[in-house]
Every structure is written in structure tokens, then in C-alpha cells.
Amino acid sequence: MKLLITGGAGFIGSNFIHYWLKKHAGDQIINLDSLTYAGHLESLKDVSHRHHYTFVKGDINNSELVDSLMSQVDIVVHFAAETHVDRSITDPMIFTRTNVIGTQTLLEAAKKYGTRFHHISTDEVFGALKLESKNKFNTKTRYQPNSPYSASKAASDHLVMSYHTTFGVPVTITNCSNNFGPYQDTEKFIPRTITNLLEGKNILIYGDGKYVRDWMHVEDHCRAIELVLLKGKVGASYTVGGMNKDVSNLEVSKKILKIMKLPESRIDYIKDRPGHDRRYAVSWKKINKELGWEPKEKFSKRLKQTIDWYRANEWWWKDMKVKSEDFYKTK
Numbered sequence: 001m002k003l004l005i006t007g008g009a010g011f012i013g014s015n016f017i018h019y020w021l022k023k024h025a026g027d028q029i030i031n032l033d034s035l036t037y038a039g040h041l042e043s044l045k046d047v048s049h050r051h052h053y054t055f056v057k058g059d060i061n062n063s064e065l066v067d068s069l070m071s072q073v074d075i076v077v078h079f080a081a082e083t084h085v086d087r088s089i090t091d092p093m094i095f096t097r098t099n100v101i102g103t104q105t106l107l108e109a110a111k112k113y114g115t116r117f118h119h120i121s122t123d124e125v126f127g128a129l130k131l132e133s134k135n136k137f138n139t140k141t142r143y144q145p146n147s148p149y150s151a152s153k154a155a156s157d158h159l160v161m162s163y164h165t166t167f168g169v170p171v172t173i174t175n176c177s178n179n180f181g182p183y184q185d186t187e188k189f190i191p192r193t194i195t196n197l198l199e200g201k202n203i204l205i206y207g208d209g210k211y212v213r214d215w216m217h218v219e220d221h222c223r224a225i226e227l228v229l230l231k232g233k234v235g236a237s238y239t240v241g242g243m244n245k246d247v248s249n250l251e252v253s254k255k256i257l258k259i260m261k262l263p264e265s266r267i268d269y270i271k272d273r274p275g276h277d278r279r280y281a282v283s284w285k286k287i288n289k290e291l292g293w294e295p296k297e298k299f300s301k302r303l304k305q306t307i308d309w310y311r312a313n314e315w316w317w318k319d320m321k322v323k324s325e326d327f328y329k330t331k
């Protein structure tokens, strides 16, 4: 098979390319990425020499380029997006351009060539759950996005499904919860927390820290995408999440401190994020029942591996960290 991966220089995209080339060594991958601040080719240095892998620097909004790449492939896995909620508060317009118009540009080409299209989306399209509730998001949950980021992802999901219903494009969608693991930009909570501690700084917790995220390891996510690509029902969406009971940002911080043998006095509380979603929790019953997927390793084991990875790969994050902290200073 020949796959077009968009946003392959980002966190999940680069993990997916490593995963796919390891499991499907005969397949060809074209990685289309415009290398925004979030694109890091260093994440792919292990595979960049492989003749099964081609990198194309370009924008998903460039319809001519997208058309020519689409004509060469069997499947698109669409990761490219603006992804940081905090940035969608300071600079929302780019989120619509990339996440909505960019997705539609790809869909137009997929429509022309009848290409199988898998869209990577988020649980944030469903809005927020109450802290005290036991509810989980599932594929029937009503869309109720709160941030410009989640609103743009919600719009893109609707466009993807509309191209299936109206034009018969063979699409699938996965809406997954918060990922963590290697190659995640230091702007995001878990890598920011780990790298702050490695640099001798404190953890910065927004608001009261009683915000719950459904953490899942990026490799579990890659395996879910693989199953949906190979066996998923065309026209369907799947919600994908972790194996945790509810764990708050504060609890995650304390777990990291414990693994790193540091005291809880290393936590600072800072101004809350506007419109901060209180709780996410995702049911993965459907993908479990239909495709046999489940998360593999415990959160604490994966967290330790992730801390070890950031400790061993300072070369990868040191310069990026300066840039992500510069962004936070402008907020």
C-alpha cells in the first residue's frame, strides 16, 4: 500500500510513521508536512534514509500539491492540524484555516480519486463532562466544542462525514483522548511538566488543577488507527481512550514527582485557561467490540518510560523548549 500521512513531523504523526514502517515494512509512505513550529523532522531521523519513506514539505491548503500526491496513494491518514488549545485562544484564525479549510482541501482530492480517508480527531469535540459525573464520551455523544481548537476539529469531523454521505468518499474518523509519549512538543502538559523538572524549574498547574484528562499512550493510539484502517467500517467513527480511572492534572503531577523522586513543593499554581474543559473521559467499547482494540500498558509504566525518554533525549527538546516557553511568556 501507499499511504499519504499529513502532519507526519508532529507528535502522533511521527510516532505513527515509526509504527507503520516497523509493522508494514513493504508499504510506501509520503509524509506531507508544512513544518510549522510543531513540525520536527528530527523526530524522523531514524527513518528518513529509508527508500519506503518520502518527505514533502508543503501545506495541506495547497490544492495543486494535494491533488498530485492524492493521485499517487491508496490511503490518507490525516494528522496535520493546529493542535494547541492555548494557541487557539491567542491566535484562533489559523485553526480554521488549517483544521477546517485544510481538511476540506484534502477531502476534495480524496473525492476526485476515491481515496480511502482516515481523519484523526479528538474527544474535545464533545465538550466537557462534569467532575462528579461517571459519564464517558462515545460515538453517539452530541458535539459541543468549547475552544476555537475543538470547534475547528468539530467542523472538520462534520465535513469528513458529509463527504462520505454526499459523495461516497470512503472515510473513517477516530476521536481520541489526550496522548502522551516520545516526541511530544514541550508546549503540552506532560512534556512541559517533565522538562520543567529536568531543568530545575517548577510544575505550572492551571487553576485548581482538578481538571481530568483521559491519558492514553501514543503507541496504543497508533494501534487503534492501524485497526481502523485495516478493518474499520467505512463511514464509521470510533472513540478511543486510556485505561485510567479519572486522574486530575494535579495527580499526574504528583505521579511524575514521585517517579522523579522530587517533593510536592515543586508545584506552582498559575492563572487558569479561559473556557477550560473540566473533565474528559472516553468509552472505547465500540472499537473494543468491533475491532478487538484495548489499551495495553498501565499509565504509571508508560509515564516512567516517557520521563526516561525525555531525560535521555535532551538534544531533541532543548531548543524547542525555549520556543514553547517564549510562547507562554506572550500569553
Ligand code: NAD
Pocket (backbone or CB within 6 Å): 006, 007, 008, 009, 010, 011, 012, 013, 032, 033, 034, 035, 036, 037, 038, 039, 040, 058, 059, 060, 061, 078, 079, 080, 081, 082, 083, 084, 098, 102, 120, 121, 122, 123, 153, 175, 176, 177, 178, 179, 180, 185
Ligand atoms: P502536533 O501539533 O504535534 O503536529 C501537527 C503537525 O501538523 C506538525 O508537524 C505541523 O507542522 C503539521 N501542520 C500544521 N499545519 C499544517 C499545514 N497547514 N499543512 C501541513 N502540515 C501542517 O499535533 P499532534 O499532537 O501530533 O496531533 C495530531 C492530530 O491528532 C491532530 O489532528 C490533533 O487534532 C489530533 N489529536 C491529538 C491529540 C493529542 O493528545 N496530541 C489528541 C486527540 C487528537
Ligand code: TDX
Pocket (backbone or CB within 6 Å): 083, 084, 085, 086, 121, 122, 123, 124, 177, 178, 179, 187, 188, 189, 190, 192, 204, 205, 206, 211, 212, 213, 249, 273
Ligand atoms: O502548563 C500547563 N499546565 C496545565 O495545568 C499546560 C500546558 C496544561 N495544563 C493543563 C490544561 C489541561 O487541563 O493540563 C491539561 C492538558 O493540557 P494540554 O496538554 O494543553 O492538552 P489539552 O488542552 O487537554 O488538549 C490535548 O488533548 C486533546 C491536545 O493538545 C489536543 O490537540 C488534543 O485534541
